Amino acid sequence: MRIYKVGGAVRDRLLGLPVTDIDRVVVGATTEEMLTQGYRPVGADFPVFLHPKTGEEYALARTERKSGRGYGGFTFHASPEVTLEEDLIRRDLTINAMAEDDQQNLTDPYHGQRDLQARILRHVSPAFAEDPLRVLRVARFAARYSELGFTVAPETLELMRQLSESGELEALTAERSWKEISRALMENQPQVFIEVLRACGALKVLMPEVDALFGVPQPQAHHPEIDTGAHTLSVLQQAAVHKQPLTVRWACLLHDLGKGLTPEEEWPRHIAHEFKGLKLIKAVNERFKAPRDCQELALLVGEYHTHGHRALELKPSTLLELLQSFDVYRRPQRFEEFIAACEMDARGRKGLEERNYPQADYLRGAASAARGVAVQPLLEKGFKGPELGEAIKRERLKALKAYKESALG
Template identity: 80%
Template sequence: MQIYKVGGAVRDRLLGQPVTDIDWVVVGATSDEMLIKGYRPVGTDFPVFLHPLTGEEHALARTERKSGVGYGGFVFHASPEVTLEQDLIRRDLTINAMAEDKDGNLTDPYGGQHDLEARILRHVSPAFAEDPLRVLRVARFAARYAGHGFSIAPETMDLMRQLSESGELQALTPERSWKEISRALMEDHPEVFIRVLHDCGALKELMPEVEALFGVPQPEAHHPEIDTGEHVLNVLQQTARHQQPLSVRWACLLHDLGKGVTPESEWPRHIAHEHTGLPLIKALNERLRAPRECQELALLVGQYHTHGHRALELKPSTLLELLHSFDVYRRPQRFQEFICACEMDARGRLGFEQRDYPQASYLQGAAETARAVSVQPLLEKGLKGQELGNALKEARLDQLKVYKADYQQRLRG
């Protein structure tokens, strides 16, 4: 029985990156032997055990054979006869197919260390094309390591294109797809993830609403980058630079979906794209089963992001309606995330990356002004029900009028 550290822990140590999760492979052991040594079994798909002291996962070395469609269409075989090399060859990338023994000796049968040094993401074997999830995984690794100069080997991109064209991506469950997408969006270069999916044909299979943005022009005066798809990639880049949470990154990816259905005869203008995009955002949200907070923010940003950009021009009554739409009185954080998404959108334009966005502080001040209005004086007047609601609305509107006037005065002064 031999135990090896494998996969990401080996890769990241060689890269000089922090090692967070450690995976272990056990060669030459049976399930019964693992139980006798105190390991606790978990899962049902293949033999995985938790170490009796550390709780870390230890998997028996195994081989796999394609038996059906999609990520789950495999038959696994684990036995003491399975070698370390046989276990490693079923992995996705050479940089993930290395192992270390307890003394730190490296086993690298497929050239992972060489590819690390060459900054290449390369598949281990042709069996790569049997698992559609690997398209998303490789795109995610490209996003993670783009800052280190990594690129995808041309032959691996060819296999990713074959997988995208095969229809097997449709067999991925929403849960598996979302897990990879959400992790990729939180990498340092989420725009690279979307770019890779676009380049290999996977984006049109998984998120056709986003794919439709590429090649769609916008007015050059407002969008020097012109192409809507390129703009969305720039916005994603800004979300990472400003360390935005997942909900903001997801909303930014979807905020302009309406532009993908604008008739060509109306290009480069996109009148009412905020509203034409809502059904598309809703459909993509539901198809991938995004978390509720991501779904809600994406819809609100899609509908109101142009309000955010025009904040300084909005009438107090329109501003009040905007605040009400976000329920800023009970959910102030959601409105703050909306402001962040609007700022990322504004900065995600060629040449505008460092431009100030005064709308952010103005909207924050408006929300604070509206929330500061106390309902107590109205209750003391005996108001209740609809009468109370109307009076509270008027009081907030009056305060927003004062807020706007003061703001304009400061600008003039």
């Protein structure tokens, strides 16, 4: 029995990056031998075991063969005869197909170290094209390592293009796709993930609503970058620069989908794109079964982001309706994330990345003023039921009028 560290642990150590997850492969062992030594079996698809003391995962060396569609369409074979090289060749990228023993002796049959040094993301074998999930994985790795200068090898991008055109991407489950998408969006350069998907034709398959934004112009006075797709990528990049959570990044990706529906004869204006985009945002949310908080914020940002930009001009009654829509009294964090998404939208414009966004503090102040209205005095005056609701609304409107006068003069 020989045990090796494989995959990301080896890759990141060689890159000088922190090693978080450690995957181990066991060569020359049987399931019975692992059980005898106290390892606990997990996973129904192939033999993976938990170490009896550390709880870390150890997988028997295995080969795989395509047997159906999609990510799960594989038959695995594990036995003591499977070599380390045979196990490594089924992996996606050469930089993930290296192994090392406890003395850090490197096994690198597919030249992963060479590709690390050349900053290339390259597939290990033609079997890469059998697994559609690898399109998303490679795009995610491109987003993760782009700051280090990594790019996708042309021949790998070509295989990704073939996968995108094959219909295999449609076989991916929403859960598997969302796992890769959400992880990619939380990288330091999430816009690279979208760029790579677009370059290989996968964006058109997975998110045609986002793909449709590229080539759609916007008024240059408001958007010096002009192209709506380029703007969306910039907004996403700003969300990463400002360390925004997943909810905000997802909303930033989807906020302008309605502009993809504007007839060409109306370009570069996009009248009512906020409302038109809601059905598209809802469709993308449902396609990937995004978590509820991501779904809700994306829809709210899509509908109200121009309200955010025009916050200083809004009438107190419109401002109150905005606050009510977000339920700022019970869910203040969601409104804070809306403000963040609006600010990222404003900064995601060419040359305006450092521009101040006074609307943010103004909206926070408005929410605070509305929340400051006390209910108890109204109860003491005898208001109840619908009348109480109307009385609270009147007092909040009065508070917002006073706030606007004091804040803006």
